[in-house]
Amino acid sequence: MQTHEFTVTETARLDKLVAETVTTISRSQAKGAIEAGQITVDGQPAKPKDKPAVGATIHIELPAPQPLDVTPENIPLDIVYEDDDVIVVNKPQGMVVHPAPGHPNHTLVNALLYHSPLSSINGTLRPGIVHRIDKDTSGLLMVAKNDHAHQSLSAQLQAKTNLREYVAIVHGNFKEEEGVIRAPLGRAPKDRKKQAVVADGRPAVTHFRVLERYGNYTLVSCRLETGRTHQIRVHMAYINHPVAGDPLYGPKKTLKGEGQFLHARELGFVHPTTGEQLDFTAPVPPHFMAVVNKLRHEAGLPVDKVI
Numbered sequence: 001m002q003t004h005e006f007t008v009t010e011t012a013r014l015d016k017l018v019a020e021t022v023t024t025i026s027r028s029q030a031k032g033a034i035e036a037g038q039i040t041v042d043g044q045p046a047k048p049k050d051k052p053a054v055g056a057t058i059h060i061e062l063p064a065p066q067p068l069d070v071t072p073e074n075i076p077l078d079i080v081y082e083d084d085d086v087i088v089v090n091k092p093q094g095m096v097v098h099p100a101p102g103h104p105n106h107t108l109v110n111a112l113l114y115h116s117p118l119s120s121i122n123g124t125l126r127p128g129i130v131h132r133i134d135k136d137t138s139g140l141l142m143v144a145k146n147d148h149a150h151q152s153l154s155a156q157l158q159a160k161t162n163l164r165e166y167v168a169i170v171h172g173n174f175k176e177e178e179g180v181i182r183a184p185l186g187r188a189p190k191d192r193k194k195q196a197v198v199a200d201g202r203p204a205v206t207h208f209r210v211l212e213r214y215g216n217y218t219l220v221s222c223r224l225e226t227g228r229t230h231q232i233r234v235h236m237a238y239i240n241h242p243v244a245g246d247p248l249y250g251p252k253k254t255l256k257g258e259g260q261f262l263h264a265r266e267l268g269f270v271h272p273t274t275g276e277q278l279d280f281t282a283p284v285p286p287h288f289m290a291v292v293n294k295l296r297h298e299a300g301l302p303v304d305k306v307i
Contacts, residue, residue: 002121004060008052014041015048020202021158022060038062070099070125072114073106079115080280085149085272086142087116087128090282093138093258098126112143119150130154131164131227136259139166140267140282152272157227163268164224166232167211167284167307169261169291170241171251174218178209181235185228194248195230197238204228206235211307214295217244217255219307221265233260261288265307283307 006021018030018039025033031048033039039060041052052058078090091097091108098109109127112118118128121144128143130153144150156162186201188194205225212219218241222232233249236242242250246260255261268279284292284307293303 002060002062002064004062006058008054008056008058011051011054013048014039014046014050014052014058016202017052018058018060021058022154025060025062033060033062070109070113070127071105073110074114075106075111077108077111077115080140080282081278082116085145086153087112087145088267088278088280089141089143091133091138091141091264093136093285093287096135097132097141098129100125108141116145119144119147121147121150121154131157133264134230134233134260134262137166137262137264138285138288139264140280141264142267142269144272149272153269156269160225161270163266163279164227164264165266166222166224167263167265168220168222168232168236169244169255169288169295170218170220170236171216171244171254172218172241173213173215174210174220174241176210178207181206181208181239183235183238185231185234195228195234197234202226202228204231204235206232208236212292212296212301214299214301217295219292219295232262255291257287257291261291263288 004022008017014034015027015030019025019027034046034048037045040046041058042056079087080090081088096103096107099107112128120127122129130142130144130150133139133141142153144153182205183197184201185195185204186198188196203226207223207225209221210218211221224231233243233246237249243260243262244255245257263284266281271278296303
């Protein structure tokens with residue numbers, strides 16, 4: 001049995017509160033658990049739409065995860081760091097993080113399970129996965145090798161103490177040098193495969209900073225304060241600077257590539273056991289760097305600068 005407990009600090013729907021506080025539970029999972037009587041408010045049954053008062057105690061008891069049934073696969077990994085608790089991996093563009101409908105194998109999880117035991121908190125399909133990046137986004141991910149590490153890393157994500165910084169090529173030229181996008185995200189009303197800025201969405205905050213300007217394109221740094229699905233891609237499109245190459249949120253006329261030009265460059269967290277602050281950097285992949293240098297050349301900028 002997995003047990004969680006927290007105190008309500010802001011008024012919102014119960015299923016939303018649970019999903020935002022316990023990062024290993026999605027909103028749909030929270031709804032199902034509430035309806036199954038696995039989540040109570042001050043010891044009493046509740047409904048997903050209930051809005052507990054500030055100060056109320058939310059108690060969660062979930063069944064133990066089922067044994068893993070994902071097949072380990074001998075797929076090469078770019079491991080940046082590893083110890084008994086965590087793995088930091090540099091995921092290539094084009095690799096799906098965990099099995100899902102349409103992608104039953106050849107994922108990062110299949111490769112990781114061949115390499116090492118992983119935490120069981122996320123069940124059979126997402127063992128060890130504390131946070132995700134999209135298939136066509138490259139870069140750094142932290143992975144938990146045991147449940148203690150998973151709980152610690154998840155708590156840091158919830159407390160917004162992690163460093164998660166991305167670099168992206170986006171359309172257009174910014175008027176400002178830096179800024180903050182605060183716009184709640186949720187399912188797009190007319191397309192359930194997409195995310196969108198919606199009034200009743202989950203809070204989402206992205207900090208951006210201009211790195212280089214190329215006229216019709218800009219190289220930016222994006223630091224996540226929250227980590228919603230497709231957050232940077234949706235937020236950049238929302239301010240009319242969609243990520244170049246993004247087939248879902250960007251224009252058809254864009255830079256040629258195998259998907260969005262978005263790379264998780266920096267990752268930082270407190271080690272679950274030692275308490276040491278760990279920070280890692282992964283250079284942008286060669287195809288990304290080649291496009292940057294092409295844009296630099298066209299803009300009359302030096303092409304030998306490392307991102």
